[in-house]
Amino acid sequence: MNFELTEERQMLQDSLRRFLRDRYDVPTRNAILESESGMSLDIWNQLAELGVLGALFTEEDGGFGGKGFDIAVVFEELGRAGVVEPILETCILGGGLIAALGNETQRDLLESIIGGETRLALAHSEPRARYDLNRVETRCEGGKLNGHKTMSLGAPNADHIIISARESGAVDDKEGISLFLVPVSDLELRSTPMMGGGMAADIWLENVVVTDEMRLGPVGSALPYLETVYAAAITANCAQTLGAMETATRLTTEYLQTRKQFGRPIGTLQALAHRLADMFVELEQARSAVIGVAGYLEADPKLRDKHASMAKNLMGRIGRLIGEESIQMHGGIAMTQEYELAHIAKRIIMADHLFGDVDYHLERFIAMSAA
Amino acid sequence: MDLSYTDEERAFQAEVRTFLAEKLPKAMSEKVRLGSGLTKEDLEEWHSILDARGWLAQNWPSEFGGAEWDAVQRHIFEEEASLANAPRIVPFGLAMLAPVLQKFGSKEQCDRWLPRILDGSDWWCQGYSEPGAGSDLASLKTRAVREGDHYIVNGQKTWTTLGQYANMIFCLVRTNTEVKNQEGISFLLIDMDTPGIEVRPIILLDGTHEVNEVWFTDVKVPVENLVGEEDKGWTYAKYLLTHERANIAGVGSSNAGLEAVKRMAKAEMSGGKPLSENPHFAARVAQVEIDLMAMSLSNLRIISKAAKGGAPGLEASMLKISGTVIRQEINDLARRAAGMYALPFASEAVEGSNQPELGPEHSRPVAEQYFNNRKISIFGGSNEVQREIIAKTTLGRMQ
Numbered sequence: 189m190n191f192e193l194t195e196e197r198q199m200l201q202d203s204l205r206r207f208l209r210d211r212y213d214v215p216t217r218n219a220i221l222e223s224e225s226g227m228s229l230d231i232w233n234q235l236a237e238l239g240v241l242g243a244l245f246t247e248e249d250g251g252f253g254g255k256g257f258d259i260a261v262v263f264e265e266l267g268r269a270g271v272v273e274p275i276l277e278t279c280i281l282g283g284g285l286i287a288a289l290g291n292e293t294q295r296d297l298l299e300s301i302i303g304g305e306t307r308l309a310l311a312h313s314e315p316r317a318r319y320d321l322n323r324v325e326t327r328c329e330g331g332k333l334n335g336h337k338t339m340s341l342g343a344p345n346a347d348h349i350i351i352s353a354r355e356s357g358a359v360d361d362k363e364g365i366s367l368f369l370v371p372v373s374d375l376e377l378r379s380t381p382m383m384g385g386g387m388a389a390d391i392w393l394e395n396v397v398v399t400d401e402m403r404l405g406p407v408g409s410a411l412p413y414l415e416t417v418y419a420a421a422i423t424a425n426c427a428q429t430l431g432a433m434e435t436a437t438r439l440t441t442e443y444l445q446t447r448k449q450f451g452r453p454i455g456t457l458q459a460l461a462h463r464l465a466d467m468f469v470e471l472e473q474a475r476s477a478v479i480g481v482a483g484y485l486e487a488d489p490k491l492r493d494k495h496a497s498m499a500k501n502l503m504g505r506i507g508r509l510i511g512e513e514s515i516q517m518h519g520g521i522a523m524t525q526e527y528e529l530a531h532i533a534k535r536i537i538m539a540d541h542l543f544g545d546v547d548y549h550l551e552r553f554i555a556m557s558a559a
Numbered sequence: 560m561d562l563s564y565t566d567e568e569r570a571f572q573a574e575v576r577t578f579l580a581e582k583l584p585k586a587m588s589e590k591v592r593l594g595s596g597l598t599k600e601d602l603e604e605w606h607s608i609l610d611a612r613g614w615l616a617q618n619w620p621s622e623f624g625g626a627e628w629d630a631v632q633r634h635i636f637e638e639e640a641s642l643a644n645a646p647r648i649v650p651f652g653l654a655m656l657a658p659v660l661q662k663f664g665s666k667e668q669c670d671r672w673l674p675r676i677l678d679g680s681d682w683w684c685q686g687y688s689e690p691g692a693g694s695d696l697a698s699l700k701t702r703a704v705r706e707g708d709h710y711i712v713n714g715q716k717t718w719t720t721l722g723q724y725a726n727m728i729f730c731l732v733r734t735n736t737e738v739k740n741q742e743g744i745s746f747l748l749i750d751m752d753t754p755g756i757e758v759r760p761i762i763l764l765d766g767t768h769e770v771n772e773v774w775f776t777d778v779k780v781p782v783e784n785l786v787g788e789e790d791k792g793w794t795y796a797k798y799l800l801t802h803e804r805a806n807i808a809g810v811g812s813s814n815a816g817l818e819a820v821k822r823m824a825k826a827e828m829s830g831g832k833p834l835s836e837n838p839h840f841a842a843r844v845a846q847v848e849i850d851l852m853a854m855s856l857s858n859l860r861i862i863s864k865a866a867k868g869g870a871p872g873l874e875a876s877m878l879k880i881s882g883t884v885i886r887q888e889i890n891d892l893a894r895r896a897a898g899m900y901a902l903p904f905a906s907e908a909v910e911g912s913n914q915p916e917l918g919p920e921h922s923r924p925v926a927e928q929y930f931n932n933r934k935i936s937i938f939g940g941s942n943e944v945q946r947e948i949i950a951k952t953t954l955g956r957m958q
Contacts, residue, residue, distance in 0.1 A: 316828045318898050339899040380903040380917050383926045390917045449695035515933050519693055520718050523763050530764035541901050547839040
């Protein structure tokens with residue numbers, strides 16, 4: 189057993205933390221949140237230069253990381269600073285699928301993703317699917333896509349969108365799902381900012397023409413690959429939430445030390461002090477959950493997904509506690525948009541709505557444990 | 560014991576239902592149902608509809624033109640109005656300031672201000688909290704110094720709800736710094752148009768502009784706007800707070816919220832079936848419903864005690880805690896039920912807010928409401944303050 193980060197990952201963590209502390213302060217982030225695109229190109233390019241995007245890909249895909257612990261290190265720092273740029277969407281979901289399934293031409297995109305020139309998104313979710321990955325009503329028939337994709341994360345700022353569509357089988361069959369890499373110019377997006385920052389879009393597909401060259405991977409067998417990138421996305425999401433929880437806990441600690449009511453710091457009130465202590469107890473649990481999911485990301489899919497579900501369920505539960513308690517112990521100030529905690533708490537809570545919530549992963553864990 | 564309403568109460572309930580069915584504008588109840596935000600004009604229209612029926616000043620004595628409803632009647636109205644998706648009645652003038660004027664104000668003040676509250680001429684807001692005086696309200700620092708027939712007011716108030724609509728503010732100000740905190744506070748009525756007053760918006764985390772900062776720089780307030788005696792304002796403030804807590808349990812709004820969650824769960828799909836059939840979600844809903852049933856009965860018990868003249872003390876604190884915890888749990892359920900469609904954010908602070916609204920109507924306000932209602936366990940005496948009251952009283956009785 190060894191719970192130390194490698195030297196390379198330690199360096200990555202240090203430089204990313206320093207960069208974000210200097211360049212991604214609260215006013216900068218609030219300005220990004222209020223901008224129309226919901227992201228900063230400048231920050232994006234600097235993150236690429238810093239090697240943050242490359243750290244999310246393996247050497248054979250042109251990067252220098254790409255393992256569970258690389259993902260965890262990067263996203264914990266992004267979460268700590270409340271970064272809203274679509275890195276998970278581009279590198280973990282989009283890049284992950286290209287790396288796993290792309291033909292030679294499609295794989296050429298990897299270099300420009302790592303270099304910061306190209307952004308991707310995945311359009312897989314559908315209105316009646318909730319968080320199920322196998323439930324796809326969108327059809328591909330005669331080279332045309334028809335269906336409704338919901339909440340495609342990062343789509344408004346993407347150059348290409350990977351769209352899932354069923355070529356055979358019933359709506360919930362495991363077989364029959366294919367992926368297509370479609371330039372965003374072929375699609376009509378209806379975009380929206382999100383509560384926790386970042387952008388998403390709904391996409392209505394009406395006879396969108398796709399060719400065989402646009403197909404990503406073999407016909408009708410995309411589900412296992414989607415499950416693999418979702419496991420990586422859950423790792424990233426959990427690590428990001430852990431980082432955000434660390435910030436929430438730090439801000440709450442500082443507030444309890446400095447805010448005075450009744451002539452003394454409110455942290456001297458035992459009722460509050462003990463609740464802060466509980467936040468720290470749960471934060472350790474969260475840290476272990478993230479180490480668990482990252483450590484099993486390269487394991488066989490059953491073990492991997494079981495850990496992904498355990499981590500996601502636990503992070504959702506702890507997230508609610510830390511998100512709500514940090515607001516409550518701050519009082520009114522935490523309710524204001526411009527105060528640092530507001531965005532952090534929203535990100536913690538809204539993370540539960542991505543890649544399956546607490547209940548979804550509890551059920552999946554029960555099903556996998558019974559099997 | 561009898562858990563049903565009396566014949567008179569049932570008749571009153573029917574009267575309220577008829578009134579709501581006939582007089583509550585459909586467009587308005589639709590806005591409330593969808594959580595899409597009411598304008599100042601909406602709130603004023605509802606105010607005047609109720610005034611026309613004589614049901615606006617529900618708790619005022621009849622000598623001031625009030626309906627003089629007892630606690631049970633007020634409860635029935637609140638319950639029915641919530642289920643019908645009626646807007647809330649803006650409480651600052653009607654339910655907060657008016658009882659103080661009626662009890663402690665001069666006849667001139669009652670004659671001058673009360674009719675203007677009823678006919679909507681004045682929109683009042685509350686100047687209590689300050690940046691350094693939240694739970695510890697008595698430490699407030701906004702200063703009022705007597706100069707001839709005026710007070711000169713300097714300082715800052717915060718969390719002023721709907722202050723952007725108000726033309727009048729009732730304020731707690733410090734008139735004496737030589738005595739204990741509670742003993743040097745006065746209760747002043749201030750015209751918001753007076754030179755030296757500046758209202759600055761505070762955007763909340765759900766993107767709404769609901770509260771404000773109000774700054775006072777050398778603001779001249781005529782001495783006839785002092786309510787009661789100088790330095791005795793704390794007594795009046797506490798009296799007002801007991802009125803602020805009268806409807807603290809929020810049973811009506813929790814009932815309406817739970818019904819909305821159940822409707823959502825029937826429409827939303829999970830694993831190819833309605834979410835309402837998902838055992839984990841169903842269990843969450845059932846637990847809240849059980850809690851709400853008990854809380855409604857607690858509320859009725861306390862109300863009927865109050866109707867017989869008993870003063871709720873500790874019980875109000877208990878209701879504040881269980882009422883807000885349950886309301887927040889219902890907001891949490893609605894957020895969960897929406898799934899990914901809880902993610903979109905329509906903020907007044909985000910540029911280009913003409914984005915299309917995505918997802919079913921029922922999902923649109925849920926995340927905003929979840930975050931907005933974090934406030935209910937903070938304001939009106941935080942739940943921690945309420946626990947302190949309960950603990951001190953109960954442990955005190957043990958000694």
